Amino acid sequence: MPRFLRPLTQAVTYTRWLHLLIGSAIALIAAFISPGLSSPSAGDWVLIALQPIPLVAAAALLLPSLRRAEGLQARLMLFAGQHARVPGGEEDPGVSVAPSASWRDRGRTALWAVLRLEAGCAAMLVTVQLLGIALALLGSTSEPGDASGLFVPLPDQNPLNALFVPVPLAVLLAVMVVAGRLMASAARQLLGPSPKERLAALEERTEQLLERNRIARELHDSIGHALTVAVVQAGAARAAADPEFTDRALDAIEETGRAALEDLERVLRVLREDERPASRRPTLADADRLLESARASGAKVDTEVTGPLESVPGPVSREGYRMLQESLTNVLRHSGPVPVRVRIAVGDGVLGMEVLNTLPGGRAPTGRGGSGLRGIRERATLLGGRATTGPREGEWQVHVELPLG
Structure with a gap:
């Protein structure tokens, strides 16, 4: 026509x-x-x-x-x-x-x-x-x-x-x-x-994009950690050929998978705008679960916590948990079951967190890391803090400082 x-x-x-x-x-x-x-x-x-x-x-x-x-x-x-x-x-x-x-x-x-x-x-x-x-x-x-x-x-x-x-x-x-x-x-x-309506629409669109970005980070950290632990545990159990170790590995995979499913269900409820109350997001008070999961994967985790974690505001504590989760996931994914030192300090209006792990062969990976490390830096920036990641004297360091205000 x-x-x-x-x-x-x-x-x-x-x-x-x-x-x-x-x-x-x-x-x-x-x-x-x-x-x-x-x-x-x-x-x-x-x-x-x-x-x-x-x-x-x-x-x-x-x-x-x-x-x-x-x-x-x-x-x-x-x-x-x-x-x-x-x-x-x-x-x-x-x-x-x-x-x-x-x-x-x-x-x-x-x-x-x-x-x-x-x-x-x-x-x-x-x-x-x-x-x-x-x-x-x-x-x-x-x-x-x-x-x-x-x-x-x-x-x-x-x-x-x-x-x-x-x-x-x-x-x-x-x-x-x-x-x-x-x-x-x-x-x-x-x-x-009108200009006012355009500004309101732009703000709403920005909020939607930020929410999508937050949900993407949540899924990346939670599901990525669960899959990494499952892969490491399954490989270690096959290599050990020890029934007792295999039972412990399966327990760790089950616990980590259950936590990931809870996170996935909570995120899906947010996306569906479900009126039912979503499950509680984990905070630094639940960090023991992450540390035990890393230990069960073969990593030797040395932990030091100073200051009252319960005094950390909810948003900071929840984001700090995700940063710690991604840091441990990064260790297991790229370095395997190596010694890890975790330091968490609360004081002077600042939450400090540091994760150090030995680099296999003493060689640091090239580049600034993938989306996980980038997500740690983005979370810190959104909370008004800062995060640095990179090699330091034969170790890989993740250092985070977040204001408690």
């Missing part, structure tokens, strides 16, 4: 024209009162179009909800929805459906209301004239044409006049397509979101 004919097959072309015609309703109602619609002259048509302007402008300025009504109509009739099967029909049309929140919004709504009124009057007049011309041409094939009420003269009676009937209809269709697109563009300009 030729590209210029494609709009004629789309429903949105005709809903846009209907939207324009509806805009002239107030003018027609007022015209019944004055000057009337019986044989109106050109001056009467001008009066019909101009006299409702103060009414619609005042309504837009005094009624904030009118912006919502106009926005809903524009979204429904000026833009193709998902059902229309039009390229781009699923995109946001960029038209607000919120009431006017400022006088600037009211002024833009008033301009839109006046534009819709005048465009509607023009659309009604063009429709009546072009359809009238087509009918008059068709009638003039067998009898003298009646040009009363039309702004253009008609040719004399002639059977060949029927050949010209499609011309005004084609012009009407072309006007419908062009006018509809212009009104849709005007709607985006005059009914589009």
Whole structure:
């Protein structure tokens, strides 16, 4: 199908024209009162179009909800929805459906209301004239044409006049397509979101992205730790060929897997917006579970805790648990069951945490680490602290400082 004919097959072309015609309703109602619609002259048509302007402008300025009504109509009739099967029909049309929140919004709504009124009057007049011309041409094939009420003269009676009937209809269709697109563009300009609404939408989008990023880190730390422990334990049990060690390895895999399933269920409840209370997120008070899991995997973990962990604020304690979890996961994944020293200190308004492990062969891995170490640094930054990771004198160090305030 030729590209210029494609709009004629789309429903949105005709809903846009209907939207324009509806805009002239107030003018027609007022015209019944004055000057009337019986044989109106050109001056009467001008009066019909101009006299409702103060009414619609005042309504837009005094009624904030009118912006919502106009926005809903524009979204429904000026833009193709998902059902229309039009390229781009699923995109946001960029038209607000919120009431006017400022006088600037009211002024833009008033301009839109006046534009819709005048465009509607023009659309009604063009429709009546072009359809009238087509009918008059068709009638003039067998009898003298009646040009009363039309702004253009008609040719004399002639059977060949029927050949010209499609011309005004084609012009009407072309006007419908062009006018509809212009009104849709005007709607985006005059009914589009205000700067305040755009800022609110941007903040909401930012919150959603931050939440997704947090959930991704949660899953990475929890599931990654469980899988790492399971792989290390299974490999160690196969190498040891000791039934007693195998039983301990299976116990560790079961406990770690159960904790990961609890974390996964909690995250899924958040994603589904489940009203049931989610399970409690682990804190540094639950760090023994991580340390025992690492020990069960063969690592020799030396732990030193100073200061009251229960005094650490909830958000800091929960994020600290995840950082410790990722640090131990990193040790098991890249270095295996090597000696590990864990130091946790609470004091002077700061939570300090350090994880040191021996590097196999004394060689440090290249680069700044994967997403896990990057997640540790991101968590620390979001809490106003700092985290450093890297080799130090033949060991790998993860050092974290978080403010307790």
